[in-house]
Amino acid sequence: MRTSIATVSLSGPLSEKLTAVATAGFDGVEIFENDLLGSPLSPEEVRLRCADLGLSIDLYQPFRDFEAVPADTLARNLRRAERKFAVMERLGADLLLVCSSVAPESVDDDALAAEQLRLLADRAADHGIRIAYEALAWGRHVSTYDHAWRIVEQADHPALGTCLDSFHILSRGSDPKGIADIPGEKIFFLQLADAPLMAMDVLQWSRHYRCFPGQGGFDLAPLVAATVAAGYQGPLSLEVFNDVFRQAGAASTAVDALRSLLLLEESAGLSVLPAASAPSGFAFAELTAADTEPLRGVLDALGFAHTARHTWKPVELWEQGDARILLNTGVSGRRQDPALTAIGVETPEPDRAARRAEAVLAPVVPRRRAQLDAPLDAVAAPDGTEIFFCRTEQADHISWTGDFTELPSRALPKERVEQGERGEPSAAAIRRIDHIALTQPWHQFDEASLFHRGVLGLEADGSLDLADPYGLVRSRAVASPDGGVRIVLNIAPAPDADGPRLQHIALATDDIVGAARRILASGASLLPISANYYDDLEARHDLEPERLATLAELGILYDRDENGEFLHCYTATVGRVFFELVQRTGGYRGYGAQNAAVRLAAQHLHQQGV
């Protein structure tokens, strides 16, 4: 279907919004009146600009407080409308959004509302303009879509139809099934917005917290499907009032917006994209640094072995169990401090995954590879992390490991680490990457979550607030259904803080106590945790005194839920990166959120050298 977006959804002056909308690939725009009023472009110039950019102007909006008013007010309102019709003719826009009135002087009289709207439609028709009447969720007398439709039906004018808005419908808990009762040709427009489920004043909710489809808690697909089934022929148009999007860059927000529509079309059964299939695990995590020496030290202490090197790039492969870390010294540009720059995920069909990613507008990473390089498909996540679709050492696909040459010494360090007394892998060895945590730019939290769901096929948990000593960290995990890939997305508390956006790699072991002792024995240190935490742990959980003493000795944090236990501890931070060791037992699926405040406090103290 055709796609459109209201200019109010993006930041900046009108001309920049239009460019961003066209560049992202939308077919049209809704011109939000305030954007025109603040623009130095005349309506004719806006019309030309849109034509040059290949954008249709699908709607001019909003026109407020028109209907069900006394005669003298009606006369003033019709005069006001005529002025707007004149602007619309200059713009070349032929559809005007009229919101249900919130004016105190409007009366609760459907017949009067219908009569006055018929009059308005008649005037509009003289200018070749049509009127789309929409129920605001907080309209004074008309606040539901079926009520707005009854008035439109009663008015019975060819230039008068209704506008459906998913926020106004779903925020009131209305059932979208009733849309099927509206003739498709009388649905003049469909505006789409999602929103997190919140118990708050609906006007404030609408004005500040709307988000793009799939980023909130509403189920938009049935609403869209019902509207299309009713015979709606217009565009799918986004209208999102959001405090964050108002500040973020228009270009990236527009891409994010169009992606949300493409995914919504897919889930509503209106389009078919290359199917998503969740990755089964991490192929690798890549750390980049000008000087990798400190990272090598940590990896060595963690028991990793340097097993191979890239045939022609300055990249080392370090391995332990199924955990693979790449150390890349090919730093280009400003990134100097060690940083996590790429993730490889094990994907059943890498080619299809890449096609899907491209179809939903994931930025494809330019392939800087030589002839010999394995065909690695990669896209950039919103925070810039590169995601590679991999199939590691399977017969049906070329493996990225083919680009690496094994080191002759490979067997030695691995044995030292992985084998216990009887030559079997020690339980204290690292098994694999458990999860990866990435701090997101503060304005891309919702975008990142939708990206990982829509592009990678991961599922999102709810959002949590974690108490950092200097503010709340918003956190949300996305994971494959079996937990093979888990990514934790965090938003740092202070948006004006210039501090590094921390990232960490959590490594799974079956014996965290043994693993921690091994790290300490190697001379490396673990993050010290306050003794007060263990007093509290003892009060909350009836742990054996000996076990508690061991946890306290090693700085291991503890959590449990109805399914199992979670134990975790942390290395020091190198550049922007640190490592976590985790041991899960039973079916524990979380990330130890209960302990986050204590861990964050400890990390702040550690970095201050206390």
Place this chain on the structure above:
Amino acid sequence: MRTSIATVSLSGPLSEKLTAVATAGFDGVEIFENDLLGSPLSPEEVRLRCADLGLSIDLYQPFRDFEAVPADTLARNLRRAERKFAVMERLGADLLLVCSSVAPESVDDDALAAEQLRLLADRAADHGIRIAYEALAWGRHVSTYDHAWRIVEQADHPALGTCLDSFHILSRGSDPKGIADIPGEKIFFLQLADAPLMAMDVLQWSRHYRCFPGQGGFDLAPLVAATVAAGYQGPLSLEVFNDVFRQAGAASTAVDALRSLLLLEESAGLSVLPAASAPSGFAFAELTAADTEPLRGVLDALGFAHTARHTWKPVELWEQGDARILLNTGVSGRRQDPALTAIGVETPEPDRAARRAEAVLAPVVPRRRAQLDAPLDAVAAPDGTEIFFCRTEQADHISWTGDFTELPSRALPKERVEQGERGEPSAAAIRRIDHIALTQPWHQFDEASLFHRGVLGLEADGSLDLADPYGLVRSRAVASPDGGVRIVLNIAPAPDADGPRLQHIALATDDIVGAARRILASGASLLPISANYYDDLEARHDLEPERLATLAELGILYDRDENGEFLHCYTATVGRVFFELVQRTGGYRGYGAQNAAVRLAAQHLHQQGV
């Protein structure tokens, strides 16, 4: 009364919080458990630290989900409590806050709750500890203060009392009058927090939006008065969960917090401070710059005359009518760009105003003056702007103008400007400073508003959201009752934006059209406003075509309300500063908020050179 504050109200690690609390001048603290758990200090060390700082530990909190549970849970909860009693003994804290349960397994049985709380109090008494039972507004079965008191009464144990919390009481709309029915000695603690009036889930409201007394919408004074009248002997203690305070500096937040308590004590009739009396007008506004040449050009175009110079500082006085601008080139430190650094306000009794400011912890500005200098009393507002209490050329007080020497040329430029054809002041002259607008650091909006009310005796309007192209600007005006002094406090939209914090001086005239023409005639420019704005103005208001054309020609914005009209236009921005010309007719009291989006868009375009 004694003052206290919960450590959760401030940012940073526990040791820094304690220092900030003591430095601000509080008598005690509530130790919030998570702050202790994240601290490397042992309970004994915290006890010592508090003793060194002269702080009492008034409360340890919170203990959750204790009462009205099955027997096995009770046993576990008592075990948990014993561990906390042990921590409290090490801390030297003798009062534990127990919140009403939210646990699903708790039952709605007051007798059982009372019985189990009696048991808890009995155990506590063995350690010399008392229990303060508080109703959470979202408690599962107990959510009102009178219900919590009935259970405490029923339990009838000397070590069991109730804790009152203004947020939990007022957020539910409970009437604090009932507090009079509780014996004072059974009110073990009083926690105070304000909050903006919001229609939202009460738990979210409480966790994120609490603020200090006087910064929100609750009427705390009657609640405090009722509690003290009932015989309450404990401290007034602040417990504020606020996303912004969690990020702001602990030291300044602690001062802000104590100021709010001092003002609350005053309004509850518990203390007497030097009385506030609202200033009657602006004595001057002081602009500081390394190079004042661009400012001189603007002032000259506005019709100001350089009338005097400071006897020994590099400060010029520019005058027009009652508007006085000081240009200061004595720049110390980093401020290079022109900036508004000080405001003088006409105050009936400057000495008393200064005593009041000091009494409510306004930072006194060090007097860098020589022998001859007039006794100017000044304090620093939260954004750093210096506020001088003045009495300009009145017989009963030394005037700051005494430090200035009139220039011989004084009469000439004034005449040119102020006199019309018949030698009378032209209506197009500037009369006085209408208002001053200051962009606040993003985390000091509520603090600034309370400062200007509590220190200067101004009254605050409601908070507005203004749409800037790059985000919403929060705006709130504080003004004297007669409008003689008006200050607009704004919060820039993007907290991570490094842009300058704009300030502006609005100048009142009786003939804005004449004033604008004079400025243009002098060769200076005014901010151009989009023609689309005037199309819309015509649609909204039935202005005469000629008048509309004049407004459009000069870039004058227009608003009106039921009392009168407001016309305003803007100069270009110099450094961080620009000027606004305003003409008010009738009783219009606002600031043209309706036009803010268009003006902000125009300023962005102008600064980008479009």
